Amino acid sequence: xxxxxxxxxxxxxxxxxxxxxxxxxxxxxxxxxxxxxxxxxxxxxxxxxxxxxxxxxxxxxxxxxxxxxxxxxxxxxxxxxxxxxxxxxxxxxxxxx
Numbered sequence: 461x462x463x464x465x466x467x468x469x470x471x472x473x474x475x476x477x478x479x480x481x482x483x484x485x486x487x488x489x490x491x492x493x494x495x496x497x498x499x500x501x502x503x504x505x506x507x508x509x510x511x512x513x514x515x516x517x518x519x520x521x522x523x524x525x526x527x528x529x530x531x532x533x534x535x536x537x538x539x540x541x542x543x544x545x546x547x548x549x550x551x552x553x554x555x556x557x
Contacts (some may be wrong), residue, residue, distance in 0.1 A: 461493050465540045472522075475544065483543050486527055496533055507516040519546075 472480070493500055498510045509517040518527040526549045528542035540550050 461538045462538055463487055463538045467543055479525055514531050
């Protein structure tokens with residue numbers, strides 16, 4: 461899958477080192493994947509959460525952090541929309557709801 465980060469570089473510079481490390485590992489793994497549907501993701505990442513509209517949340521840091529994505533299966537693209545602590549992601553979702 462091709463990964464497109466929608467995270468500004470300025471935001472990435474504020475990440476704790478463990479988040480940056482987990483994100484880098486995840487990117488390396490996912491770049492070698494080919495997913496055609498949600499079940500392909502769950503086979504490889506059983507703790508991933510699939511939401512409507514091709515949104516997939518990957519837990520990192522033993523569930524304390526998340527990588528939020530939008531997946532376009534036909535294009536073979538993963539758009540990263542959020543990386544950080546789970547609480548920050550949940551708080552951001554509440555603000556947009």
